[in-house]
Amino acid sequence: MKKYEKALLAIFGFCAVLSVSAVLYIWYGLEKGPGYVDDGITVVPFWCVFVSLAGLSAVLVSWRLRKRAEAGKKPVSGLYTLSFVLSFLPFVLLIISSVNSMSEGFSFMGDTWYGTEAFWDTFSWNGILVFSCLVPVFPAMIFWQILYIIKRKQYRKLMRASDK
Numbered sequence: 001m002k003k004y005e006k007a008l009l010a011i012f013g014f015c016a017v018l019s020v021s022a023v024l025y026i027w028y029g030l031e032k033g034p035g036y037v038d039d040g041i042t043v044v045p046f047w048c049v050f051v052s053l054a055g056l057s058a059v060l061v062s063w064r065l066r067k068r069a070e071a072g073k074k075p076v077s078g079l080y081t082l083s084f085v086l087s088f089l090p091f092v093l094l095i096i097s098s099v100n101s102m103s104e105g106f107s108f109m110g111d112t113w114y115g116t117e118a119f120w121d122t123f124s125w126n127g128i129l130v131f132s133c134l135v136p137v138f139p140a141m142i143f144w145q146i147l148y149i150i151k152r153k154q155y156r157k158l159m160r161a162s163d164k
Helices: 003-029 039-070 078-086 089-104 116-134 137-163
Strands: 106-108 111-113
Touching: 003 039, 039 137, 078 137, 089 116, 089 137, 116 137
Parallel strands: none
Antiparallel strands: 106 111
16 A cells, blocks of 8 residues: 555544544534534534545545556456445335335325325435435445446456457
8 A cells, every 4th residue: 555545544534533423422412412503513524424434435445456456457356246236226225115105105294295205205315314414325336336337448448459
């Protein structure tokens, strides 16, 4: 691992620990509860968690891919292809949950909706709030899918050039 990668890992790791501890303090450390905190204060740690985790994953993935290239291995293996296919699983589960809510209904603050309105409410609440803000699953999956597609295209272009 190169020196700048170690420095980036230390910076992103420190930011991740600091922002996660700030989020936990905001949620559990306040006597009045998180509802009494100004919204501007609570949004910043969530974005810091997301940025620091994205930075950590970007540094680690680039290090792993460079390590594979230096060893003479393909940048895209069968395990990477399997992980690419499995990265669509959260999207599929979200759609199944949203379709299920069409018949069962979506309840929020005493009101219940059915049909397409329940589908979109479930899709937006679960997809945006839960999977993107509280637990950054979707951004991580989208990052991995884009990286996989880029590396796959680069490898195919390299293989075409070596065949000629």
